[in-house]
Amino acid sequence: MSLDADAIVDRRRMRRKLTFWRVVAALVVLIAVGVAGLMMMPATGLKPGDSAIARIKVQGIIRGNQNRVEALERLAKSNARAVIVHLDSPGGTTAGSEQLYDALRALQDKKPMVVVVDGVAASGAYIAALASEHIIAHDTSLVGSIGVLFQYPNFTEVLKTIGIKVEEVKSSPLKAAPNGFEPTSPEARAAIEAIVLDSYGWFKGLVKDRRKLDDAQLAKVADGRVFTGRQGVPLKLVDAIGNEKSAIAWLEKEKKVPANTPVRDYSLEPRFSELSFLHVAAWGFQQAGLTSWSQQILEWGGAQAFERLNLDGLLALWHPSQSN
Numbered sequence: 001m002s003l004d005a006d007a008i009v010d011r012r013r014m015r016r017k018l019t020f021w022r023v024v025a026a027l028v029v030l031i032a033v034g035v036a037g038l039m040m041m042p043a044t045g046l047k048p049g050d051s052a053i054a055r056i057k058v059q060g061i062i063r064g065n066q067n068r069v070e071a072l073e074r075l076a077k078s079n080a081r082a083v084i085v086h087l088d089s090p091g092g093t094t095a096g097s098e099q100l101y102d103a104l105r106a107l108q109d110k111k112p113m114v115v116v117v118d119g120v121a122a123s124g125a126y127i128a129a130l131a132s133e134h135i136i137a138h139d140t141s142l143v144g145s146i147g148v149l150f151q152y153p154n155f156t157e158v159l160k161t162i163g164i165k166v167e168e169v170k171s172s173p174l175k176a177a178p179n180g181f182e183p184t185s186p187e188a189r190a191a192i193e194a195i196v197l198d199s200y201g202w203f204k205g206l207v208k209d210r211r212k213l214d215d216a217q218l219a220k221v222a223d224g225r226v227f228t229g230r231q232g233v234p235l236k237l238v239d240a241i242g243n244e245k246s247a248i249a250w251l252e253k254e255k256k257v258p259a260n261t262p263v264r265d266y267s268l269e270p271r272f273s274e275l276s277f278l279h280v281a282a283w284g285f286q287q288a289g290l291t292s293w294s295q296q297i298l299e300w301g302g303a304q305a306f307e308r309l310n311l312d313g314l315l316a317l318w319h320p321s322q323s324n
Contacts, residue, residue, distance in 0.1 A: 097124030
């Protein structure tokens with residue numbers, strides 16, 4: 001019995017040592033990957049003191065992002081000669097889009113700036129595009145979708161079917177309304193509609209002011225639909241058809257920025273985003289044999305990614321199945 005107990009103790013001790021060295025190996029792998037990644041970073045990015053044209057990209061869903069605001073503030077203080085903003089986004093939250101617009105307007109006050117619509121600049125992304133005095137799009141780019149959306153699910157019929165009733169006590173009838181667990185009252189609907197219409201009025205006013213439209217011109221473009229870049233030119237949503245070369249030519253003609261000025265990428269996000277680091281960490285643990293840890297990291301990262309997709313509040317967002 002004593003020998004068996006000693007063997008068990010030794011086995012446990014060896015297991016703890018093995019786990020320790022696996023963790024150490026995983027950390028070494030992570031450090032090595034990080035160093036290698038830094039070494040392989042392209043040397044074409046905008047550097048302090050660089051007087052190049054800065055190229056920035058706004059892609060995907062737009063929401064509040066203080067890192068992006070601070071990056072644009074740093075760019076405004078840099079020696080960059082001008083800025084080209086590449087947009088490819090269906091929009092996002094109204095508040096997040098307004099934040100981006102304000103940050104780009106502040107940048108526009110310091111640097112010549114031109115927007116290039118690569119694919120889509122709809123709803124909140126078009127709000128961002130309005131920060132620039134010159135907007136360029138491809139023939140088949142999509143722009144517009146001038147509108148605001150407030151969506152919420154209503155589960156009342158489902159709850160009736162399965163026999164569940166949600167009880168609540170609240171301070172006033174409009175508190176937490178609409179909540180999806182009861183039919184929307186006329187008062188709650190009116191309150192939400194007032195918010196939507198107020199934000200919609202702000203959006204239309206911004207388009208009218210920035211694109212120099214009269215009431216008749218604004219009415220043609222402010223019904224929520226999207227337009228191609230080619231349609232957008234006569235409607236004054238877009239200034240010209242073209243690409244980055246067209247943007248460089250405009251900067252030379254209108255802002256006296258030489259066409260041979262190099263264009264450098266300027267990132268609006270930290271070098272290592274949270275999810276990319278998680279994937280590197282998971283890979284490192286896999287290499288060290290800690291497969292279960294790797295899986296847990298990826299699952300946690302997936303949960304964080306899903307959480308980031310939650311869009312609270314008013315949306316200025318375009319989707320083919322729910323044009324706003």
